[in-house]
Amino acid sequence: MSDTFTFGPFLLSPGTRVLRKDGAELSLGSRAFDILTALVECNGKVLTRRELMAIAWPDLVVEDSNVRVQVANIRRALGCGQDGARYIASVAGRGYCFVAEVARTTAEAKAPSLFNFPLPLKGAVGREEAVVELSQVLQDSRLVTVVGAAGVGKTTLAVLVAHGLHDVFQEAIFFVDLSTQDCGEMVAEALACAVGYTGPGAELFPGLLEVLSTRRTLIVLDNCEHVIGAAAALCVRILEGCASVTFLATSREALRVSEEFVYLLRPLASPPNTGRLSAQQAMDWPAIQLFMERAREGGVRDGLSDDDAPTVAALCRRLDGNPHAIGLVASRVGTYGIQGVADLLENQFALHWQGRRDACPRQQTVEAMINWSHNLLTEHDRQVLYRLSVFCGEFPIGAAVAVVSDERFDAFQVAEAIGDLVDKSLVAVSSLNEEIQIRLLETTKAYAATRLARLQGRDEIARRHALYYAQQLRNHAGRQAQPGSADVPTCAPEIGNVRAAMEWAFTAQQDLALAAEISGMAAPLLLELGLFRECKRCCERALKLLPESLRSSTIELGLLESAAITYYAGGDYDGEMTHVVERGLALSRELGDVRSAFQFLAGLHLALMANGRFAESLSVSDEYAAMAAAQGGPGEAVIARWMEGSSRHFRGFQRAADDSYGASVELVALHELRPLHYFELKEQVVAGLGMARVKWMRGLPIQALQLALGAMEESRRHPDSFYLCATLCFPILLGNGLTDLAEELIQELENVANDYKVAVRSQVVHFLKGLLLHGRGGFPAAAVHLRQCLDMLPPPKMSVVRTDALQALAEAQFACGEALAALASIDEAIELAEKTGGAFNLADLLRTRVEVLQGLPQGRQELLEDLLAQALDCAREQAALGWELRVALSLARLKASLGKPREARALLEEVYARCSEGFETRDLMAAAQALEALCAEPVP
Structure with missing residues (x-):
């Protein structure tokens, strides 16, 4: 390719495979370069992940996450998000699009096209x-x-x-x-x-x-x-x-x-009734032009004659210049001729456009138009049209044949009738994945549904429609992607018709068992499509109207599981989720469904942790472990260790948590994990993050960083977990001095949310920005973001985030000279930690409280020394060397200020000597500098 492209300060030369910024060449991997070239060349057009995979990895099978990683590399190289620059946009569920203005030096710009947008007519006559x-x-x-x-x-x-x-x-x-x-x-x-x-x-x-x-x-x-x-x-x-x-x-x-x-938008202009009208004069009027254009499409080969011109003008006036009505009439000219059509209108229809006064508004202007077309149909075609009205939106012609055909109309007759309806413009035709799709126009559907409602067999047709889509859902069962994953569903039943089937089944209430069954099978599809709110409504209605015969059945169990997923994914951890999970757990045990019991126990454990009920979560993990030992396999044994480790970590038992996580790693090495279900996947994500945090708190920052980076990479496979990963790993990045990477993580978090439209957790974004600004010393701005986070996060939901945010806010307030406000913030954090049992950072919270108290005039130094000694004991009890180092540093400084340099140095040296890695990290560098200063001071 000889073309070159320029955008912003960049020049891209695909032929020489060079990317320059302001004349300086940039380094970009070969696959990233290929993806960038494709996006730039198709500027403004969405390229799917599969298209990009075919470009960057031809003849290879790779995971979707590889594309996202390469796009993240490109964004980093281009500086996306810096100073408002934006080059690559994510289009949820579809792919990526280059959105910056691009200049191509030689080749002509491609003809623009709009994705998933109706194609325009070649022209709209008179418009x-x-x-x-x-x-x-x-x-x-x-x-x-x-x-x-x-x-x-x-x-x-x-x-x-x-x-x-x-x-x-x-x-x-x-x-x-x-x-x-x-x-x-x-x-x-x-x-x-x-x-x-x-x-x-x-x-x-x-x-x-x-x-x-x-x-x-x-x-x-x-x-x-x-x-x-x-x-x-x-x-x-x-x-x-x-x-x-x-x-x-x-x-x-x-x-x-x-x-x-x-x-x-007024009707098309028609010639007035002023006497003789020639064909040439008539063709100057838009309504006549449209009439003849539609007549030619219907098979008319001759043009408009002078004799027929006044008749056509009268028809157009009678149809009030309505383009749709004109098209319907003109399409039959090939069959009946112009005069024959005029006679039909005159003799068979009074064409009362206002219609019945008791009819709905739409029918008052449309019913007569559809009536005319309807009366031109054979009885056979009419019956097929009525029956097609049970469908919603577009649907395959095979589905239409399956639902409509019966002992009265066989499949061939139905297919033939559909062809006739297409010819008469009553049914639209399109193609999807090389499969013919049909669709009734809205007004035609409403008209046909009214006629079908008058027939005794209406409910039978609707029932066959519901049974057909119930079978489609059964066929689709087991092929769903995990909710919130990056996988795009394929070959799923049309969700509009699934909705219609459910609605009829519930509204008619002739077969609530069928309604519940469809709901139970539709819920995973709704989750697969990311329609969490609709899935929630679906499950709640089905559970409320569940017939007695299906109480304590597998259908109820499936509805409870889907409902629990919607609550958790939507952040509704308390209230209904706990009730649903507990009911699901009891039912799964009643039915002897061990898989579901394990799934619900994992869901209950996650809900309890999210609500800050850490002691209860530890009890649930013990229950899971006992059940895993009795009824589970290697997979359940691993999950039990994950749950146990996570609960122990947040409770503050870091050595025990480390042991649990270590046991899980050993088990995974011995046994390949089975496919995990939704809540089990979330336990895996939380455990991966917990492993990193435990190492960090135990004074192993380098190991913590490696585990955190691995956890972030793994979370890219499950984008709805990415916000959780960013939240829990962020302090580790800051502690290792990786502020630039932390900033990129915030941007990536927002990009992933746009890619897959998982919930955009604004409170998390404010939290991370507040921590980043705090780490960089921008305390006033940090305080603003942290307050916004706390305002959006009522306790006890996400208590881990709230506790950390309160501590960071207290430190920022103290740095800004707001000591009393800082004391209130840190006291609230300590109270929350004690109330929830989330003592994972209690030692560090106590350290912050002492540092705030030191800034108050009434602070007693001896009392502060005792408080720090308590914090030190807390850190040692938790085997949290990371916290111990921070507390020891504060205590050493306090002792030195009280004239106890020997005690200060001995304390800090003892703790520092037990540290084995991460000597370039912030805390260890601060400790080393303090030791150097203490050694330089004369000891009395």
Whole structure:
């Protein structure tokens, strides 16, 4: 390739494989270079991880995490995040996109395309001026609603305009089809799904706003009228919280919110009834042009004659210039001729566009239009159309044949009828993964569903639909990826139809057992897709309405397990999670399901630790170990040691924790681990972090760092655990002086959240930024972030983070001269540690309290010496040499100030002599300097 690319201060030459910044050549690995080249060449286009793997590792099978590591290397080389620079954006669940402006020196720019966005028509007859006007309005207004009657072409216009604005919005354009959403609470989730945000969490909007704020974005909200209130509220909230978003909505009525620009899309102009009209004159009118274009598509070969021109004009006027109605009528001209179509309209339909006054608003303007098309169908085609209305969104033609066919209509007849409906524009056709998909237009579906509801067999059709998707879920069972993993689900049943099947089964209440079974099988699919909030609602409803026959069944057990996962992934550790896990544990034992019992015990253990109930968590780990010895295998024995080690670590028993973790390592060396389930995977993650923290607290900072880096690498395989890894490993990085790596970790944490849309834990980001600023001496800014973290983190949830944040805040406040506030903060931290039993850093908390007390005028030095002696005893009891060194340093300084240099030196020398590594780390360097100073002083 001879082209070169420039972006920001960089020049990329793929032909010579050179990357330069401001003229200086940068070093970049070969695979990273290949990935960067592909992203830059496809600037603005999303490349999937599989595409990038094929580029960087041709003919090799590698894991997705390799791509993420290489992208992290590229971001580091380009300085992403420094001074606001942004080059590579993550698109959740899909891949990566180069977003900086790129100049190519020789080759022509590629034709732009929008991913996962409806293709525009070659042209919209009579809408050229509307496209220009609306495009300009969108650059001046952030909320524009295209308003008009059903079938007037709102969606067509919106798609055309969006494609025309790809240069303005750099292809950050998303299409949200609300026609498949049957309740307002699903509107926000539909938008999140369209932009790739599928993360768990109790609150959807913070993470969604973070995704949308990364670049200028255009969101097309299509078909808002049936969820108008929710759509309006969504627009207002996002516009208030994110200045980079523009909305283009389509609706039959305005949203009626502040600063909305309403663009009224009028019908296509038709010639007035003024007498004789030639074909040439008629073809100047957009409605006539569209009529003839659709007629040609329907098989008409001749052009418009002067004789037929007045008839066509009358038809268009009668159809009120509605593009959809015109298309329906014109498509039958090839069969009936122009006059024949006119006669049908005149004789068979009064075409009362207002419809029945008791009909829903949509039917008042659309029913007659669909009625006309419906009455042109054979009875056979009508029945098939009615039955197809049980489907939602797009669905495979095979599914349609399986559900619709019966003893009355065989599979061949159904397939033939679907072909007829496609020809009549009542059913749309598309292709997905080389499989034919069909979809009823929204208005057609509503019309057909009304007709189906009048038939006695409606529930039987809906039941067959539910049974079909129940079988699809059974076929899919066992192939799901772990919730929160980087794997992308494939060949899963269409979630829209799964939802429809569940909804019918619960609403009809004719077969609650089937409803519960579908829910139980759908829940893992929802987890697989990252729809944690929807999965939670699904499980809660199914458990509430579970029929007595399924109480204490495997179906209830599966629902409880999925519900527990949603609670944990969403940070809802207390309350319902504990109740659900305890019920699941009791039921698994009742059913003799050992696997589930182990899973629920692990979940209970994690919930207790997250809630700061460390003593109880140790009891649960003992229970797990006993059960593992009696009923488990090598895998359970390993997990038991993980749980035991983690509980002991947070309780403050560091030597015992080290022994437990060491035993787990020996077991893993002897026995290959079986595949782990969700909570077992989380235990593995926590144990990996615990091993690093134990080594750090025991005065082995180099070993701790190696384990922490390994744990971080492993957590990249499970992105929903990455925030936990960053939180618990961060002090180890700072203690080893790796502030630059710590800063990169914060950026990577945010990137991973964007990649996979796991919950963006804002409180964790504030916590880490506060620790980093504290470590660099920026105490006022550190205090701001730490306060924000604490405000967002009510006790006792995540008590480990809260305790560390309070200690760091106290030290920052003390450095800023706020001694009383610092004392209040450290006292709260100590009280929390004692209340929760989380004594892992109690010795260090006591040390901080003494240092704060030293800054108060009423502090008694002798009393402070006793307090430090207590802290020293605490550290020694915990076998925490790392804490012992810190406390000994503070105590030595205090003794020296009290005229006891000999005691000070002897104390510090004894502790320092037991340290065996990490002499370049912050604590050991401070101790060495203090010893040198003490040795230089004369001893009385």
